[in-house]
Amino acid sequence: MEAPLTSDIQPGLSLDLRAYEALGGYQALRKALQQMAPQEVTALIKESNLRGRGGAGFSTGMKWSFVPMNVKGPKYLVANADEMEPGTFKDRWLLEGNPHQLIEGMILTAYAIQATTSFVFLRWAYKEAAQVIRKALSEAYAAGYLGNNILGKDFSLEMHLHTGVGRYMCGEETALLNSLEGKRAVPRAKPPFPQISGLFGHPTIVNNVETLCFIPHIVNKGAAWFQSLSRTGDGGTKIYGVSGRVNKPGAWELPMGVTMRELLEDYAGGMQNGYRFRGALPGGASTDFLTADHLDTPMDFTAVAAAGSRLGTGTMVVLDDQTCPVGFVHNLEHFFAQESCGFCTPCREGLPWTEKILYALEQGHGTEEDLVQLEMHTHLLGPGNTFCALAPGAMEPLQSALKYFREDFEQHVHEKKCPYGNHTH
Amino acid sequence: MLTQTEISKIEHELQQVPVKKAAVIEALKIVQQQRRWVSDENVEDIAALLGMSADEVDSVATFYNLIFRQPVGRHVILVCDSISCWVMGYENIRKTLMELLQIKYGQTTPDGRFTLLPNACLGTCDHAPALMIDEDLYRDLNGKNIGEILDKYE
Numbered sequence: 001m002e003a004p005l006t007s008d009i010q011p012g013l014s015l016d017l018r019a020y021e022a023l024g025g026y027q028a029l030r031k032a033l034q035q036m037a038p039q040e041v042t043a044l045i046k047e048s049n050l051r052g053r054g055g056a057g058f059s060t061g062m063k064w065s066f067v068p069m070n071v072k073g074p075k076y077l078v079a080n081a082d083e084m085e086p087g088t089f090k091d092r093w094l095l096e097g098n099p100h101q102l103i104e105g106m107i108l109t110a111y112a113i114q115a116t117t118s119f120v121f122l123r124w125a126y127k128e129a130a131q132v133i134r135k136a137l138s139e140a141y142a143a144g145y146l147g148n149n150i151l152g153k154d155f156s157l158e159m160h161l162h163t164g165v166g167r168y169m170c171g172e173e174t175a176l177l178n179s180l181e182g183k184r185a186v187p188r189a190k191p192p193f194p195q196i197s198g199l200f201g202h203p204t205i206v207n208n209v210e211t212l213c214f215i216p217h218i219v220n221k222g223a224a225w226f227q228s229l230s231r232t233g234d235g236g237t238k239i240y241g242v243s244g245r246v247n248k249p250g251a252w253e254l255p256m257g258v259t260m261r262e263l264l265e266d267y268a269g270g271m272q273n274g275y276r277f278r279g280a281l282p283g284g285a286s287t288d289f290l291t292a293d294h295l296d297t298p299m300d301f302t303a304v305a306a307a308g309s310r311l312g313t314g315t316m317v318v319l320d321d322q323t324c325p326v327g328f329v330h331n332l333e334h335f336f337a338q339e340s341c342g343f344c345t346p347c348r349e350g351l352p353w354t355e356k357i358l359y360a361l362e363q364g365h366g367t368e369e370d371l372v373q374l375e376m377h378t379h380l381l382g383p384g385n386t387f388c389a390l391a392p393g394a395m396e397p398l399q400s401a402l403k404y405f406r407e408d409f410e411q412h413v414h415e416k417k418c419p420y421g422n423h424t425h
Numbered sequence: 426m427l428t429q430t431e432i433s434k435i436e437h438e439l440q441q442v443p444v445k446k447a448a449v450i451e452a453l454k455i456v457q458q459q460r461r462w463v464s465d466e467n468v469e470d471i472a473a474l475l476g477m478s479a480d481e482v483d484s485v486a487t488f489y490n491l492i493f494r495q496p497v498g499r500h501v502i503l504v505c506d507s508i509s510c511w512v513m514g515y516e517n518i519r520k521t522l523m524e525l526l527q528i529k530y531g532q533t534t535p536d537g538r539f540t541l542l543p544n545a546c547l548g549t550c551d552h553a554p555a556l557m558i559d560e561d562l563y564r565d566l567n568g569k570n571i572g573e574i575l576d577k578y579e
Contacts, residue, residue, distance in 0.1 A: 084548070285508055
C-alpha cells in the first residue's frame with residue numbers, strides 16, 4: 001500500500017535536504033521547470049482530481065485556474081499550516097517530519113500560478129515545526145531552490161515563515177490573509193475571492209499543508225497514478241486520524257475511502273476495554289456526528305457527505321458510551337463561542353447562547369423549551385445566515401447530537417442532572 | 426519606552442512589508458518576547474513607530490489570545506481544553522493544576538512563577554490530554570505526573 005506523503009518519515013526525525021534529495025526530492029521541481037509550462041502544471045493537478053485537504057474539499061487545480069495569469073504586480077501563495085480544528089493533528093506530522101516536501105510543493109504551486117512571494121502560515125503551538133521549517137528554508141535557499149532564478153530558470157520565489165499568535169479564525173483563508181496583513185483575523189466578503197484579490201489586494205492562493213505536499217508526487221508520477229491510490233472517485237491517499245477512548249489513537253496515511261470501521265478497528269485497535277462506541281465526528285469539531293449505523297461508510301468526500309456529515313480534516317473524534325454527549329457538545333460550543341471573531345451578530349450572540357443552554361442542561365437546570373431553542377439555533381446559525389463558515393460548522397455537531405442522542409438531552413431535562421456525572425467547566 | 430533592540434527588530438520587520446501597519450503583529454511579538462507582556466505604554470510606542478493610533482494597535486493586540494495585555498508569570502501554562510483532551514481526562518488535569526498552584530485560570534502564582542491559562546486544541550489529540558509550558562509540549566498526562574513537570578520550571 002503506497003503512502004507517498006509519509007512513508008519516508010521516520011518517527012521523531014525530520015528529513016533534511018540531503019536525505020530528501022536522496023529519496024528523489026526536488027526532482028519534480030526540476031521536471032516542471034524544464035519540461036512544463038505553468039498552465040500544464042495546473043492542468044495536471046486539475047486532471048488528478050486532488051481535492052483540498054483542509055476541510056472544504058474544493059478541487060485544487062480548479063482553485064489555481066481562477067488566478068488571472070496576465071495581470072501586472074505580485075501574486076502570492078500561502079500554505080495554511082494553522083492546524084487548529086479540534087481533534088486534528090495530521091499536518092503536524094508532515095510539517096515536523098518532511099518540511100522539504102511542503103517546500104517543494106509550494107515552489108511548484110507558485111510556479112503554476114506564477115507567484116513570486118510565498119508564506120507558510122504556521123500556528124504558534126507548533127514550535128518544533130517552526131524550527132524544522134526555518135532550517136529547511138535556509139537549506140532550500142542555499143541550494144538554489146528558492147530565491148532568484150531557481151535552477152537557473154526564469155522563475156524566482158521568496159518564501160517566508162509566519163508564526164501566528166492564536167485564534168482559530170486564522171484558519172479561514174480570508175481571515176488568514178487579514179492576519180498576514182497585520183489585522184484582526186476577521187473574514188472578508190467573497191467575492192472577490194482571494195484568487196483575484198487576496199493578500200494586499202493581489203491574486204493569492206491559500207492551500208492546506210497536506211494538499212501542497214501531494215503536488216511533487218503528482219508531478220512526478222502523474223494524474224492516473226494519483227487516482228489509482230484511492231479506492232473511490234476522490235483521488236489519492238488521505239491522512240486519517242482517530243482520537244478518544246480507543247486502544248491506539250494515531251494518524252495513518254491510507255487510500256482515500258477506507259471505512260470508518262477499518263479506521264476504528266484495524267488501525268485504532270478498537271475501543272478501550274470497558275468502553276463502547278456511540279458515535280464520532282468524522283473530520284474534526286465542525287462535522288456532524290456519525291453513529292454505529294454509519295461505520296461502513298467509506299471516508300471520502302462524497303460518501304461521508306451522503307451519510308449526512310463531512311470528511312472535514314479526516315481526523316475522527318470518538319464519543320464513547322461513558323462520555324456524556326451533551327457535555328461533549330458543550331465542550332465544542334464553548335470552543336466555537338470563544339473563537340467567534342465577533343464580526344457578525346448571529347455567530348457572536350448565538351454561539352454563547354447555545355453554550356449557556358448546554359451548560360444549564362449539564363447542571364440540571366435545562367427545560368424542554370431549551371431543547372427547542374437549541375434546535376432553532378441550528379437553523380439560525382446555519383449556512384447562509386452568517387458571514388463565514390464558523391457558526392454553521394459549530395452547528396453541525398449540535399444538530400446531529402440532537403438527532404442521534406435525543407434521549408440523552410431529554411434525560412438531562414427530566415432527571416434534572418447529568419446522568420453521566422460528567423462536569424463541564 | 427521601547428529599547429533600542431526592540432526598535433531595530435521592528436524596523437527590520439518594516440522592511441519586509443508593503444505598508445507599515447502590516448508589521449503590527451510582528452512588533453507586538455517582538456515586544457512580548459523581551460518583556461513577556463505588552464503594556465499600554467508599549468502599545469502607544471508601537472503605534473507611534475508604525476504610524477497608527479494606539480486604539481488601532483490595541484484592537485489587534487486584544488484580538489489574539491497569545492498577545493498578553495496583562496503581566497504574566499515567568500512561565501505560562503496553557504492547558505488544552507478542547508474535545509479530545511476533554512474526553513481523555515482534561516477535567517482532572519485542570520483540577521490537579523489548580524490545587525497544586527492554588528490559582529484559577531487567568532491568575533499568576535504570588536511568587537510570579539506560573540500563569541495558568543486554558544487553550545484551544547494543541548494538535549496532539551492522539552496523546553491527549555496535553556498542555557504546554559512556554560515552548561514545551563507535554564502529552565499523555567495524568568493527574569500524577571504533573572507535579573514532576575512543574576518542578577522543572579524555576
